[in-house]
Amino acid sequence: MEDMTRSRTITRSVPWLLWLGWKNRNSIMYAETQESTERLLRDMVDEAEQWFKLNNVLTPDIDGRACLQSGDSWSPPEEGRIKCNIHANWRNASLHSGIAWIARDHYGKVIHHTRDAIVNAPNRLIAEIRCVIWTLTSLSDLGVTNVIIASDYNEVMEAIKLPLQWPRYRALLHQITKLKENFVTITFEGETIQTNGIARDIARSVLRDGRFQSYLALGGPSWLQDRIAREETRSRD
Structure with missing residues (x-):
C-alpha cells in the first residue's frame, strides 16, 4: 500500500479486497453461493472509490501533493461531437x-x-x-x-x-x-x-x-x- 510506483486505485483498494474476499468466503460456506472473480474485483474498486469520495480523502503523490493519476480524469470529445x-x-x-x-x-x-x-x-x-x-x-x-x-x-x-x-x-x-x-x-x-x-x-x-x-x-x-x-x-x- 505504500508502494508509490503503483496506481492509486490499486494501493488504496487493498482493504476492500480483503473485506470482499471475507464476504465471498462466508457466502460459499453459509449460503452456497459464489460471485465471479471479475464481479468481486469490480465491486472492490467501486466500493473503495465511493468511500474516498464520501469522505473526501485525498491521497498524496510522491511530492506530498494531492493529484489526479493518469486516466483518472474524464476527457471530452473533439469539437462537433x-x-x-x-x-x-x-x-x-x-x-x-x-x-x-x-x-x-x-x-x-x-x-x-x-x-x-x-x-x-x-x-x-x-x-x-x-x-x-x-x-x-x-x-x-x-x-x-x-x-x-x-x-x-x-x-x-x-x-x-x-x-x-x-x-x-x-x-x-x-x-x-x-x-x-x-x-x-x-x-x-x-x-x-x-x-x-x-x-x-x-x-x-x-x-x-x-x-x-x-x-x-x-x-x-x-x-x-x-x-x-x-x-x-x-x-x-
Missing part, C-alpha cells in the same frame, strides 16, 4: 437493473441525461447491451448524429466491435448494428470506473432510491452538479 457515458447497474437476474446515460459536448457541458429501469436481464452483459440499444435509440430520436459511446464494461465494447465472436448475443448485437446506421459518425470507447463515475451513480440511484420512473432531462442531475462542474473545469485545462 457528443460524448455519451453509459452504465447498467445489474445486480442479479431477479431484480430490475438501473440504466443511465449522460451526454456532454467538447466543453464538458451536459446536454442531456436520462435514466430508466429494465427487467429480465439474466446477466450483466445483456443488461449493458440493452442499455446501449436504449441509448442509441434515444440519441437518434434527439437528432444526435456524431457521438462517442463510452462504457467501463470492456466486454460490451468488445462484443459491439466483434459481434461474430459473441454468437450468443447475436440478435441484440444486430439491433446495435442497425441503429448505428442512424449516425454520421459513432465510436465506442472504453472508460475507467472513475471516469465513468457520474453515469454509474445515476444508474445506481434507480435501485438505491427506488427511482423507477424513466425521464429525459436537459443538463445534469442537481445532486451531481458539483462533480459535473469539476469534470467540466478539468476538461478545459
